Amino acid sequence: MDVLKFSDLDLDFYPATEKDFAQVRSLCSDERHYMSSIYHSWLQERNRVVILAKCNRGVVGMSSAHIVNDGQTALMEGLQVAASERGKGIARLVHKHILERVRARYPEVKRQCYLTQHEYFKGFSVLSKQCMVFLRFPSINVPALISEAIGNMKKSGDEYYEAISLQPDDVRSIFLNRTVIDTILPGGRIIQRGSVFKPLESNLDILLKRDIVWRADSVGNTRVVSVGTAPFKDPMGNYIFIIDMFGTDLPAVKRVFLSQLQSLPHLQGDVLCRLSVNPSLSPQMWEFCTKKMGLEKRKQYLKNSYVIEGDIFQTIARL
Incomplete structure (x- = not known):
C-alpha cells in the first residue's frame, strides 16, 4: 500500500513555546535523546x-x-x-521551512552544518567522521570501577597520570591553538x-x-581533549552521560576518559554513556570499556x- 505523503498545505509551522513542551517531549521517544534537558x-x-x-x-515535527x-553558519539541530x-x-518539509526562516531572518547566513548518522551526503561536504560507542554502567560503585581500571593500567605497564581539568582560560588557550585545530579536532571542529x-x-x-566538563591530557603539548556533557535524564528515566573525545593517542584517550568518569556525581539508577572517539580507536576503546572495565554494551553499541556542511540556497532548491 502506498504511503500518503505530506505537502506544505498539510502542515502549519510556528515558533516553539514553553507550552509546547509536552508535545515536543512526545516526539523524542528515543531513550538517548537529550531534548527534554535542553528544550x-x-x-x-x-x-x-x-x-x-x-x-x-497535533505536533508531528520540529x-x-x-x-x-x-554569524556565518546555521547549525541544524533537533x-x-x-x-x-x-x-x-x-x-x-520541516528542514525546508526552517532553512527558509533562517534565510529570511539572517540573510547573511549562507552555510548550514550538522551532525548526522545517515550516510547520504548529496550536496554536502563531509568534514569529519567520529564513532559513537554506547555503554551501560553495571550496578556497582563507579569510583571503585574507575580505581580498578587505573590499577590494571599501571599493572600492565601503561603510563598513567591524572588528566587536567580545564579552566576557561585553558579552554581558550587549547581550542584556539592552531596545532590542536589542525591535528586533534575532527575536521577542525568542536x-x-x-x-x-x-x-x-x-x-x-x-x-x-x-554545563560542560572540560578535560585534556595536558595544557602544553596537548594530545587529547574532551568535552563531557553533564548527565541528564532521558524519557525512560536513565541518566545519559555524553563524552566527545578528540585525539588519536590511545593511552591519553583512556586517561582522559577515566577523568571524565571521575567527574560523574553519585546517580541513583541506570547510567548510560555515549562515547564519541576517532574511528581508528573505536575497537581498542570498545575492548578497554567492556573487557577491562566491565561496562555493558547497548543494542546498537557502535x-x-x-x-x-552545505549551501543553504542549494539545499532549499533541492527540497
Whole structure:
C-alpha cells in the first residue's frame, strides 16, 4: 500500500513555546535523546530559531537552527518527526521551512552544518567522521570501577597520570591553538552533544556557558581533549552521560576518559554513556570499556556519525 505523503498545505509551522513542551517531549521517544534537558534553554538562547510542524493530529515535527561561527553558519539541530508519521516526507518539509526562516531572518547566513548518522551526503561536504560507542554502567560503585581500571593500567605497564581539568582560560588557550585545530579536532571542529562549532572566540563564549566538563591530557603539548556533557535524564528515566573525545593517542584517550568518569556525581539508577572517539580507536576503546572495565554494551553499541556542511540556497532548491 502506498504511503500518503505530506505537502506544505498539510502542515502549519510556528515558533516553539514553553507550552509546547509536552508535545515536543512526545516526539523524542528515543531513550538517548537529550531534548527534554535542553528544550527550555533553547527557547532562551540568542540567535536560535526553533519551529514546530503541526497537522490536525497535533505536533508531528520540529527542528532548530542556531546561528554560529561568527554569524556565518546555521547549525541544524533537533530534527524530529513523530514515530507514527515517519516516512511521509515531514522531515524534508520541516528542514525546508526552517532553512527558509533562517534565510529570511539572517540573510547573511549562507552555510548550514550538522551532525548526522545517515550516510547520504548529496550536496554536502563531509568534514569529519567520529564513532559513537554506547555503554551501560553495571550496578556497582563507579569510583571503585574507575580505581580498578587505573590499577590494571599501571599493572600492565601503561603510563598513567591524572588528566587536567580545564579552566576557561585553558579552554581558550587549547581550542584556539592552531596545532590542536589542525591535528586533534575532527575536521577542525568542536563537537558537543550533537552540536558542531568552529574553534572561534564567539563559539567558545557559547560553550563556556554550558554545563560542560572540560578535560585534556595536558595544557602544553596537548594530545587529547574532551568535552563531557553533564548527565541528564532521558524519557525512560536513565541518566545519559555524553563524552566527545578528540585525539588519536590511545593511552591519553583512556586517561582522559577515566577523568571524565571521575567527574560523574553519585546517580541513583541506570547510567548510560555515549562515547564519541576517532574511528581508528573505536575497537581498542570498545575492548578497554567492556573487557577491562566491565561496562555493558547497548543494542546498537557502535555507530558512525558525520559532520557535514552545505549551501543553504542549494539545499532549499533541492527540497
